[in-house]
Amino acid sequence: MRSEFDVDSIRSAISALTELHEFELLGDHLRDIGVSVEAVWEHFQWNVVGDGKLLDPPTEQQALARSILFRESMEKTASHPFGPALFGLYVWGVAHRAWKLSYEFVRMVDGLKEFQMCWAEVRPTVPEASSVRACDAVDALTRLLVEEISVEDALCCGDVDRHFDAVQIAHLRVGELGDRLRGLTDEEDPLHSGLLKAWYASRVYYRAVESALVATRAALNGDASALPGAIAELEAAEAAPLTYVQKSELGGHRSCLGRMLESVEREWLKLDHVKVVYLFPFGCSGIEAEAAVKKLGSQAVPPRLGGIRATAVRRVLELCDVWAGADFHKRRFEGASIQLPPVRLSHPGGTAVDELKAEIRLSILGNHYLRLETHHYGLDPHTAMFTLFRAAPEHGTMAVTCGEDGRSWGGLHDFAVDLQSEVAALLGEGVESRSGRYHVLATVYGASAVPGPNAAVANPRRLISGAQFREAFGAQALLHTVPNGVESIADWTRFTVPTDTVLATVRKAGNLVVGTANSTILVPFGMPTFGVGTYETVAEFVGTLDGLCSVWADRLARRHREVTALVNGINGTLDANEIAEYASRLRREQVSLHDFASEYRAVQSLIHSPSFMASPADTEALSELLLLSGVERSEKDIAEKLGQLLNDRLEVHIDALAAEFREHVDRERERRARRSRSLIEALLAAMAAMGFAGVVQVLQGQGLPAVWTWILLGLTVTAAATCSVAVYRWSNPGGSEPD
Numbered sequence: 079m080r081s082e083f084d085v086d087s088i089r090s091a092i093s094a095l096t097e098l099h100e101f102e103l104l105g106d107h108l109r110d111i112g113v114s115v116e117a118v119w120e121h122f123q124w125n126v127v128g129d130g131k132l133l134d135p136p137t138e139q140q141a142l143a144r145s146i147l148f149r150e151s152m153e154k155t156a157s158h159p160f161g162p163a164l165f166g167l168y169v170w171g172v173a174h175r176a177w178k179l180s181y182e183f184v185r186m187v188d189g190l191k192e193f194q195m196c197w198a199e200v201r202p203t204v205p206e207a208s209s210v211r212a213c214d215a216v217d218a219l220t221r222l223l224v225e226e227i228s229v230e231d232a233l234c235c236g237d238v239d240r241h242f243d244a245v246q247i248a249h250l251r252v253g254e255l256g257d258r259l260r261g262l263t264d265e266e267d268p269l270h271s272g273l274l275k276a277w278y279a280s281r282v283y284y285r286a287v288e289s290a291l292v293a294t295r296a297a298l299n300g301d302a303s304a305l306p307g308a309i310a311e312l313e314a315a316e317a318a319p320l321t322y323v324q325k326s327e328l329g330g331h332r333s334c335l336g337r338m339l340e341s342v343e344r345e346w347l348k349l350d351h352v353k354v355v356y357l358f359p360f361g362c363s364g365i366e367a368e369a370a371v372k373k374l375g376s377q378a379v380p381p382r383l384g385g386i387r388a389t390a391v392r393r394v395l396e397l398c399d400v401w402a403g404a405d406f407h408k409r410r411f412e413g414a415s416i417q418l419p420p421v422r423l424s425h426p427g428g429t430a431v432d433e434l435k436a437e438i439r440l441s442i443l444g445n446h447y448l449r450l451e452t453h454h455y456g457l458d459p460h461t462a463m464f465t466l467f468r469a470a471p472e473h474g475t476m477a478v479t480c481g482e483d484g485r486s487w488g489g490l491h492d493f494a495v496d497l498q499s500e501v502a503a504l505l506g507e508g509v510e511s512r513s514g515r516y517h518v519l520a521t522v523y524g525a526s527a528v529p530g531p532n533a534a535v536a537n538p539r540r541l542i543s544g545a546q547f548r549e550a551f552g553a554q555a556l557l558h559t560v561p562n563g564v565e566s567i568a569d570w571t572r573f574t575v576p577t578d579t580v581l582a583t584v585r586k587a588g589n590l591v592v593g594t595a596n597s598t599i600l601v602p603f604g605m606p607t608f609g610v611g612t613y614e615t616v617a618e619f620v621g622t623l624d625g626l627c628s629v630w631a632d633r634l635a636r637r638h639r640e641v642t643a644l645v646n647g648i649n650g651t652l653d654a655n656e657i658a659e660y661a662s663r664l665r666r667e668q669v670s671l672h673d674f675a676s677e678y679r680a681v682q683s684l685i686h687s688p689s690f691m692a693s694p695a696d697t698e699a700l701s702e703l704l705l706l707s708g709v710e711r712s713e714k715d716i717a718e719k720l721g722q723l724l725n726d727r728l729e730v731h732i733d734a735l736a737a738e739f740r741e742h743v744d745r746e747r748e749r750r751a752r753r754s755r756s757l758i759e760a761l762l763a764a765m766a767a768m769g770f771a772g773v774v775q776v777l778q779g780q781g782l783p784a785v786w787t788w789i790l791l792g793l794t795v796t797a798a799a800t801c802s803v804a805v806y807r808w809s810n811p812g813g814s815e816p817d
Contacts, residue, residue, distance in 0.1 A: 104168040111158060113151045113165065121147070122172045122189050124180040136185060144192055152196040156204050162197060163209065163269060166216035169193045170223055178323070181234065181472040181563060183227050190220045212269050215258040219273060222251040222280060229287075234564045235474035236464025238295045240425055241567075245288050252280045279320045283328065286315035287567075290331045294567050297338055298460055300532045305339040330566035337571040338531070346531050347552035348538060349457040350524035355614075356434070356450040356469045358494035359514035359622040361629025362502055363636075367444035370505050374440050375414045383416070383438075383500035385483030390417040395439055398615040402692040409684060411619060413441040416501075419481045421450060421493070423468070426477055432468075436480065438501055439622075443681055444629060446501070447622040448494045458532050459552025463570040466556065466597060469516040472563045491516065512628040517621030517707075518560055521600040521614060522547070523607075544590025544601045548575050559594040581702050591699075593617070593706035616696060620703040623685070627712040630678055634719055637674065641667055675720055682713055 105115040120126060121136075121144045136144070148169075155161030173186045197217050204210050225248040232244040255277050262270040293308035312332040316325050362370055380388035392415045401411040418436040425431060434450040454465060467473055471491040478487040487493040498511040526538035527550045541547050548557065554573035561569075581591040590601035591613060598617035602610045641664075684690055685704075691697045704710055 104164055104171060108151075108155070108165060108168055111161070112154045114147065115168065117147055118151065118169065119172050122176040122185055124176065124182040124185060136188065141188070144189065148192050148196045149199070152193075152200045156200050159206055160209055160212050160269065162200065162204060163212035163216045166193055166197065166213055166220060170216065170220050173220075173223060177223075177227060177230075183231060183475075187224055187227055190224050193217075193220055208263070211258075211261050211263075215255065215262060215269065215273050218251070218255040218258045219276060222248065222255055225251045226280075231474040233474070233567070234467075234472060235425070235476065236460065236467065236564070237425065238291060238298065238460075238567075240427075242288070242291045242295065245284055245291060248280075248284050249288070252277065252284060255280070275319070279318070279324060282315050282318045283320060283324045286312050286328055287331065290335060290567055293335060294338070297342075297531050298458055298568075300530065300534060302339065302342045302531060305335055305342075309335050309339065327566070330569065334566045334568045334571050338568060341551045341571070342530055344551040345527035345529060345539070345549075346533070347459055347462075347547070347550035347555075348526045348528050348532070349454070349462055349522060349556075350526055351453065351455050351522075352457060352462070352465075353451065353453050353521045353523065354465055355519040355618065356448075356490060357517040357519065357618060357621045358448040358450075358469070358491070358498070359517070359625030359628075360446050360448075360498040360501075361444055361512045361514070361625045361627075361632070362446065362505060362509050363512060363629050363632050364502075364509040365505050367440075367446075368442045370446070370509075371413045371440050371442050373505055374416065381416070381504055383418075383497055383504065385485050386418060386481040386497075386500075388416045388418055391415070392417065395441070398611050400612055400615060400691050400693060400696050409442060410690070411441060411443060413439060413443075413446075415439045421478060421480045421490075423490070424477045424479075426475055428477075431476065438497065440501075441622075443626065443684070445619070445622040445626040446498075447625060448497055449618075450490065459555035459570060460568055462552070463555035466518045466520060466560050467564070469518050470560060470562065512625070512632045514622075514624030514626070514628040515596060517624070518597045519600075519614065519617050519621060520556060520597070521602065521610060522556070523602075523610075525550075525601075525603075542603050543588035544584075544603070545588075547590060547601050547603075556599050557592045560596050579706055581699065581706075584699075591617075593620075593703045595706075595708045598703065598707075612696060613699065616691075616700050617703060620700065620707050620709065623704075623707070623709045624712065626681070627709065627716065630716050631712075633674060634716060637667070637671055638719075671720070678716070678720065682717075 105119075108115050121140070126136075126140070151165055152162060155165045169189065173190050176186050177183075194217055197213055201210060201213070204213070225244065229241070229244040229248050232241040235241070255273070259270060259273055259277060262273075289308045289311045293304035296302070296304050309332055312328050312335070316328050316332070320328075365373075374391065375393040377391045380391055382388070395411075395413050395415055397411065416438040418438065421434040421436045422430070423432040423434065432452055434452045436448070436450050438446070438448050440446045454462075457465065464473075468476070468490050471489070473489050473491070475488050476490070478490060478493045479485070480493070487496065494516070495513055498513055502509045502511040525541045525547055527541055527546070528535055528538045541550065547553055552570075554575045555570040557575055557579075558570070558573040559576075566572075576592065576594070579592050579594050581593060584591050586602075586605060588604050590599075592599045592601075598621060600610065600613050600617065602613065686701070688694065688697050691700060
């Protein structure tokens with residue numbers, strides 16, 4: 079074990095600041111002095127599992143364990159020259175790598191702040207001034223990383239002003255790092271040179287990003303004159319000695335700004351009025367769908383979901399009558415709903431963003447969902463894209479509130495998942511929610527084309543057809559699949575307008591319906607609202623089916639685990655009764671799976687049935703939306719897994735158990751038959767021997783003394799027993815019963 083870090087070790091470790099793949103070098107040094115580097119690493123990973131589920135954000139127990147671990151690690155490194163600084167560099171490096179893998183920022187930021195608190199506590203006890211100065215500089219580096227994560231969080235919100243403010247704060251942290259570096263002496267030169275590279279790269283990087291944001295904000299407000307200069311500054315920054323990660327990010331910004339500049343002379347899309355509906359589907363395991371609807375409908379007063387008091391319970395869904403069709407069980411798309419207070423969305427600083435109408439719908443088919451509705455007016459493409467993106471779990475932090483209890487969530491997705499769990503708890507003990515993929519439904523009631531980005535014109539050109547809508551620059555921001563993350567400033571500019579997701583069943587000239595895996599966009603120019611409602615209700619239904627698929631998949635996975643455990647319990651030591659019991663349990667499991675298959679196929683058949691909807695034309699639109707949404711692929715996957723479980727696994731093992739049971743029965747029957755034959759033969763031998771008793775009687779008649787009579791009688795009985803045993807053993811070689 080090393081007693082201290084030598085200069086060469088420090089120099090090698092510091093190289094990790096620019097080459098993150100070499101960061102394991104720091105772990106090697108820290109491990110030598112007793113730091114549990116693997117445990118430190120794990121506390122930053124988004125996919126840590128506990129109690130069978132992902133734990134992000136960390137639980138209170140995990141946070142306490144992290145606090146203890148970091149303090150113990152800091153104490154172990156405090157007595158070594160530059161020890162706290164290298165521990166801080168390791169924490170920074172682990173957080174930096176985790177940052178590149180996930181949009182879940184809580185673990186990263188909390189871990190960095192934990193190190194900062196530990197250093198503040200340990201700092202007065204560190205004897206070497208050089209170690210204090212070095213760790214102060216690393217502390218500044220970790221504070222910069224916290225703000226860098228905040229910059230990306232702001233990028234994922236799409237608010238350019240918030241993004242610009244976050245970059246300004248990051249600039250301040252870069253300056254603080256520079257101040258700490260000026261305090262280092264030649265003694266800390268290895269540390270100084272590595273941190274100096276990081277400081278210089280961050281300064282160049284954020285200056286270029288700031289320039290890009292200023293130009294983007296101006297362009298979105300109608301002035302594109304700053305775009306060429308910002309693009310040139312991004313190009314110059316890419317040529318500087320930055321990390322390859324920083325260069326790639328600047329390249330993404332440059333590409334988007336270039337796309338914006340190329341399109342300045344084109345007509346840009348402006349959404350005069352758009353309705354957005356966020357759908358968060360889920361299913362419930364542990365209760366049948368119809369029972370869930372009945373239980374909700376039986377609520378005497380509006381229930382509480384967590385801290386939210388519902389405003390009303392409705393025993394029927396507010397649906398268009400296109401759902402008049404039903405199957406032979408008289409089932410159709412219907413159910414009950416819980417009306418909620420308005421959901422308010424704001425930036426963490428308190429700036430209001432939106433207010434949404436909210437309700438939870440439970441369906442007798444099992445496609446339950448949280449429904450949030452809002453209307454917007456005068457949106458540019460940038461704002462429109464991020465309005466749709468708010469449903470995604472990768473969206474940046476937003477404060478979501480509902481009701482008056484004061485509780486806040488970090489985004490609409492977190493709010494939805496929590497509310498789904500509360501609904502499951504309301505439905506009864508043992509009921510669990512299973513979330514499906516979110517879906518966004520946007521209906522464009524009016525749109526215009528303006529000459530350039532956000533141009534202020536008195537009479538913009540009103541768009542009257544779907545073809546005109548698609549031709550305007552910015553249509554791709556809506557018609558493209560809602561992304562699973564944001565890569566660059568205004569990266570919607572590089573989206574393409576899809577052609578393969580346009581519905582062919584639209585029956586009115588000029589209308590446009592685009593369906594993707596997580597969105598449906600309706601552009602019904604020239605249609606009255608009641609006509610638009612048909613498409614909206616069909617699209618909404620399709621967007622909620624993933625919750626039903628999720629609970630089907632969950633139930634199937636549970637069955638698979640149960641069958642696997644049952645099959646694994648079968649071994650060669652079982653007797654006939656145990657084999658019969660296992661076979662019986664497998665048959666019951668098979669019957670249960672067949673019941674599940676029947677239920678699954680009944681609902682699936684209803685959804686795809688021509689009688690599900692009142693109009694054949696609406697049925698055709700439903701079929702096409704189902705295809706574009708990917709629901710049919712999910713159904714096919716479930717059907718294949720169900721078929722494999724029914725036909726392969728259970729049938730094979732039931733047949734094997736039945737054959738083994740028959741073998742046991744045959745062996746037992748043969749054993750009993752042999753034993754019966756042996757007993758009969760022994761009895762016959764005894765009877766033959768007892769025939770000697772007649773001789774005794776004759777002798778008795780001859781007047782033999784009584785004593786001889788008894789002696790002869792004893793010899794007769796002994797002879798009979800000996801014959802019986804001899805015959806029995808001859809019938810059973812080896813002297814034991816057969817198996």
